[in-house]
Amino acid sequence: MSYKRPDRKEDELRPMEAKVGVVKNAIGSAMFKIGKTIAIAAVYGPRELHPRFLQNAETGILRCNYNMMAFSGSGNRVRPGPSRRSKEIALVTTKALEPALDLTEFPKTVVDVFIELIQTDAGTRCAGICAASMALADAGLNMKDLVCAVSGGMVGDVPVVDLDYDEESYEGGAVDIPIAMMPRTGEITLMQLDGVLSKEQLHEAMKLAKKGCEDIYNVQKEALKAKYKEE
């Protein structure tokens, strides 16, 4: 079954918007929108970590939180509070961002990142990671690089990048591979896969995601520069 995208090329991301400094109370914050998926992230800290046994005397700790607002889903209202899904996404998000971040200057502390989804059309964990890495940079923390994330994959037998909800649930079958990377080195910090495909197809999807991440990188950098131009 050959799939044809209605409104964009197979290697094309959905339209993006990014803005830094969207939550004044926070040390750093950012909004990242890709297609109809909208994520905001806010950073608080470094601050003292309780209970104390969680503290690391060598370095600060990164702690991410992922939440979908109750009205942000495409079907029924999403029940508030953490779910197994949101906890897992928070975990992989933390692991995706950690390699870019250096918190050794702040031992025994925690840096909290709160990610909220206002509207969703698939790709929420990737959008959350993109917003969070901009928020961490906005907070002025030491970072090796920004982290960019997008999903590669297959819709039917066609390799694509940045799947939306309709594509993820394509009846001819779809493969979704969320990938995060630090574009400067090309190192991959998040990788998950749902679906069935060959090694060659995986490689093809990874190449598309890598190219997508480079596009996201430019949008993120422009948004960070825009904030400091204003000031």
Next chain:
Amino acid sequence: MLSISKNYIQALAKKGLRADQRKMEEFRKPITVEYGISSKSAEGSARVKIGDTEVIAGVKTEVGKPYPDSLGDGTIMVNVELLPLSSPEYESGPPSIDAIELARVVDRGIRESHAIDFKKLCVKEGELVWTVMIDIYPINATGNLFDACALAALAALKDAKFPKLEGDVINYKEKTDTPIPLEFLPVSCTIHKIGGKFLVDPTRDEELASDARLTIAFTESGKICAMQKGGDSPFTEEEVLKIVDLAAKKTVELRQNL
């Protein structure tokens, strides 16, 4: 809060002054209302800003069996979550008492004013009724969440359209042109008493220094439709009547933003 800051705010208030140079009866500016901020997923949504305070609200609908004591009535539900994203004061976990009070005060303003006719939320008496669920989230919490949340809830309701109902199943992908049956907008205003003086739209520091507060919702014709007192100090009868006058005047202004 440090007692030195509290004393400072109280001393200023006694002279009719505020730390941010505003008049006692003056809201922060600008007040903005933006509709349809989550229009793909929510039935209705809105973002409200009062100065630096920002709140978003979204409406979802579901259908289900009515309550046994009101077989011909649909219902509403209001939920406020004080996101740790919005302030260093808030922590993750079960809803705090502040979040619960906020949600119940907003709920009361809409429910008790009969702004939504629950009869009109009935699909089939005794069998199927609509539940309208309003979820409110502060994005940046720097004071006066009471008024901001109430305004955001009304704006989201005003923006909302029912999804398509196929038998007793909702097709969320298709929205109808039918709005939520809002008879009018019950706007509310919260008045704080600090150092014996009254002020509106407190900053977070003013809230922490406040002796007492009274939230009042008004119908479009100026009738009172819900109230809630908070804070440690009591009010005299005269004070309550004075507050009603001030709140009535301010809700006329607030209403112009919707």
